Amino acid sequence: xxxxxxxxxxxxxxxxxxYTFEEFDELCFEFGVEPEEPDEKEIAENPDSALxxxxxxxxxxxDLLCIEGLARGLLVFLEKIKxxxxxxxxxWTGKSAKLxxxxxxxxxxxxxxxxxxxxxxxxxxxxKSFIDLQDKLHQNLxxxxxxxxxxxxxxxxxxxxxxxxxxxxxxxxxKALNQTQEMTACQLMELYSNESHLKQYLPIIQDxxxxxxxxDSNGVVLSMPPIINGEHSKITLNTRNVFIECxxxxxxxxxxxxxxxxxxxxxYCSPKYEGIESVEVVNPCGTSxxxxxxxxxxxxxxxxxxxxxxxxxxxxxxxxxxxxxxxxVSTPFDSGNKIMVEVPPTRHDxxxxxxxxxx
Numbered sequence: 001x002x003x004x005x006x007x008x009x010x011x012x013x014x015x016x017x018x019y020t021f022e023e024f025d026e027l028c029f030e031f032g033v034e035p036e037e038p039d040e041k042e043i044a045e046n047p048d049s050a051l052x053x054x055x056x057x058x059x060x061x062x063d064l065l066c067i068e069g070l071a072r073g074l075l076v077f078l079e080k081i082k083x084x085x086x087x088x089x090x091x092w093t094g095k096s097a098k099l100x101x102x103x104x105x106x107x108x109x110x111x112x113x114x115x116x117x118x119x120x121x122x123x124x125x126x127x128k129s130f131i132d133l134q135d136k137l138h139q140n141l142x143x144x145x146x147x148x149x150x151x152x153x154x155x156x157x158x159x160x161x162x163x164x165x166x167x168x169x170x171x172x173x174x175k176a177l178n179q180t181q182e183m184t185a186c187q188l189m190e191l192y193s194n195e196s197h198l199k200q201y202l203p204i205i206q207d208x209x210x211x212x213x214x215x216d217s218n219g220v221v222l223s224m225p226p227i228i229n230g231e232h233s234k235i236t237l238n239t240r241n242v243f244i245e246c247x248x249x250x251x252x253x254x255x256x257x258x259x260x261x262x263x264x265x266x267x268y269c270s271p272k273y274e275g276i277e278s279v280e281v282v283n284p285c286g287t288s289x290x291x292x293x294x295x296x297x298x299x300x301x302x303x304x305x306x307x308x309x310x311x312x313x314x315x316x317x318x319x320x321x322x323x324x325x326x327x328x329v330s331t332p333f334d335s336g337n338k339i340m341v342e343v344p345p346t347r348h349d350x351x352x353x354x355x356x357x358x359x
Contacts, residue, residue, distance in 0.1 A: 001056045001057060001058065001059055002056075002057050002059060002065060002136055002139070002140050003036075003054050003055065003056050003057065004054070004055050004057060004064075004065055004066065004067070004070065004132075004136065005052050005053075005054050005055075006052060006053055006054075006055060006067045006070065007051060007052055007067075007125070008051055008052060008053055009051070010067060010125055011053070011067060011070075011071060014067065014068075014071035014075075015071055015074060015075065015078075016075075016080070021035070021037045021053070024053070027074065027078075028055065030077075031073070031074060031077050032058065033055050033056060033057055033058070033061075033064065033070070034055070034056040035053050035054065035055045035056075036053065036054045036055070036056070037053055037054075038050060038052065038053075038054075055070060057070075058349070059140060060348075060349035061349055062137065062140075062141055062256065062257075062260045062348065062349075063260060063263070063264065063327075063346040063347065065133055065136040065137065065260075066129050066132065066133040066136070066264055067129055068126075068129060068264045068265065068267060069264050069346070072084070072267070073326075073327060076324075076325060076326075076327050077325045077326065079325060082329075083324075083327040083329060083344060084263075084267075084273045085273070086262075086263045086266065086273060086276065086294050086344065086345055086346070087274075087276070087294060088115070088262075088276045088277065088278045088290070088292055088294055089118075089274065089275075089276065089277055089278070090277075090278065091277060091278070096278060096279065096280045096290070097114070097116060097155075097160045097161070097162070097243070097277070097279045097280070098160055098161040098162065098279070098280045098281075098282060099112060099114045099160075099161070099162045099163070099164060099214075099245065099279055099280070099281045099282070100161060100162070100163050100164065100282045101164045101281065101282065101283055101284055102163060102164060102165045102166070102284060103284040104165055104166040104167070104210060105164055105165065105166045105212060105247075105284075106284070107166055107208065107209065107210055108166050108205060108208045108210055108211065108212055109149075109166070109205075109212045109225065109226075109247050109248065109249055110248075110249070111247065111248040111249070111250070111251040111254055112164045112214075112245060112246065112247045112248070112254070112281060113245070113246050113248075113251075113254045113255055113258045113281060113291040113292070114162075114243065114244060114245045114246070114258070114279035114281055114291055115244050115258055115261075115262050115276060115277065115278065115279050115291055115292045116155060116241060116242065116243055116244070116276075116277035116278075116279060117241070117242040117244065117262060117265060117266060117268075117269055117275055117276065117277070118241050118269060118275040118276075118277050119240060119241070119269050119270045119275050120239070120240060120241070120242055120265070120268050120269050120270075120275060121240070121268055121270065122235075122237050122239065122268065123237075124237065126265075126268055127235075127237055130152070130235075130265055133260075133261065133264060133265075134150045134152065134261070137150065137257055137260065137261070138150065141253060141256060141257060141260075142253065142257060144200065144201070145201050145204060145225075145226035146204055146226075146249065147248060147249055147250040147253045147254075148246050148247070148248040148249075148250065148253050148254045148257045149223075149225040149226030149246065149247050149248070150244070150245075150246050150257060150261070151214065151222060151223035151225060151229050151244070151245045151246070151247075152229070152235055152242055152243070152244050152261075153222050153223075153229065153230075153233035153234070153235065153242065153243045153244075153245075154233050154234065154235050154236065154239045154241070154242070154243075155241035155242060155243040156239075156240065156241055157232060157233050158216040158218075158220055158222060158232070158233050158243065159216050159217050159218055159220075160216060160217060161216075161217055162214060162215070162216050162217075162222065162243075162245070163214065163215055163216075163217075164212070164213075164214050164245075164247065165212075165213050165214075165215070166210035166211060166212050166213065167210055167211065167213055168209065168210055168211075169184065169185035169186045169189070169210075169211050170184055170185070170186055172184060172185035172211055172213050172221070172224060173185075173221075174220075174221035174224070174230050174231075174232075175230060175231040175232065176188055176224075176228045176229070176230060176231060177228055177229045177230065177231050177234055178231065179231060185211050185213075185224060188224070188227070188228065189202055189206060189227075192227065192228070198227060198228065201226055201227055202227065204226050204227075205226070205227070211224060212224065212225045212226075212247055214245055214247070220232050220233070222243075222245070223245070225245075225247040226247070243279075244258065244261055244262065246258050255291070255292070255293055256348045258291060258292045259292050259293070259294060259345045259346070259348070260346070260348075262276045262292050262294075263276075263294070263345060263346050264346075276292065276294070278290045278291065278292070279291055292345075293345070294345040295345055296342055296343065296344055296345065297342075297343050298340055298341065298342055298343075299340075299341045299343060299350075300338050300339070300340055300341070301338065301339050301341060302337065302338055303315075303316050303319060303332075303336065303337055303338060303339060304337070306319065306339075307319075315336070316332035316336035316337075316339060317332060317336075319332075319339060320332050320339050323339070323341055327344060327346060327347060328341050328342065328343060328344075328347065328350070329341075329342040329344075330342070
């Protein structure tokens with residue numbers, strides 16, 4: 001199970017209430033996650049850990065892998081707020097950003113999706129959380145970057161349209177993140193072979209005849225997925241518009257990853273939750289798709305069948321209320337015999353209308 005670390009003061013601020021650990025433990029038990037407070041040994045080794053709690057999250061609850069998603073989920077559960085509505089908006093500039101996937105990528109990593117977070121404001125805490133969420137997603141949903149690799153960039157430092165290509169490593173040259181000079185892909189792979197964090201990802205493309213690369217209309221390299229981003233487009237606390245690209249061997253996982261990032265961090269956009277801008281992704285065959293999809297779907301559940309399968313006896317109104325508390329906005333219909341459940345783009349763990357998945 002993945003575990004996230006939350007600063008207690010940040011959590012209390014987000015929830016609008018201070019909790020003892022016992023109170024928070026009870027809330028988490030009802031919600032379905034498991035908190036843990038540091039023991040004396042951990043505090044002795046790292047005094048800062050006394051300011052934090054760890055929370056164990058279900059492996060398929062990608063929406064809870066950051067303090068933003070956890071706090072939002074708990075607030076909805078406590079019925080203090082309603083679940084936000086997530087929608088993508090047309091380009092603020094009047095013309096959609098565009099990412100073209102070139103045919104050569106089929107040899108190594110064929111899929112890509114993209115989106116923009118507009119008019120975002122980072123604090124040191126939210127910036128750290130933004131990076132941490134990417135790391136958490138990379139480690140579980142993205143299967144250590146083998147299925148999906150995430151790149152985030154300061155949109156104001158680059159110029160579209162963007163191109164997703166695959167080239168021989170000797171033909172790729174750029175200044176990688178936190179480097180001071182340009183290197184070829186071959187040189188970077190040699191450099192990172194001794195780097196504790198990145199060397200684990202090298203085998204994903206190391207033996208391929210071509211390496212993936214994303215660049216803008218001026219030839220500026222944004223990233224060489226799944227290894228490293230470019231220094232030129234790195235995001236900072238001053239970044240106001242974020243271009244997000246996810247390259248993948250599994251398109252469905254890429255879409256889930258993109259949905260998760262933009263829904264979690266659109267709360268820092270202005271207006272809140274309204275800064276998710278669509279990007280047009282053009283496939284090698286010429287067809288185009290707008291991302292992120294942010295798909296909502298409706299599922300019907302039978303009240304009697306649900307009660308029977310779970311072994312409970314809950315009336316339709318209460319059943320709908322409990323579902324709504326889990327960000328699954330629900331309404332009884334058919335004289336209370338059935339419930340219509342709206343599954344939002346944050347709940348990719350809901351696979352179908354099986355009652356055991358909804359509770």
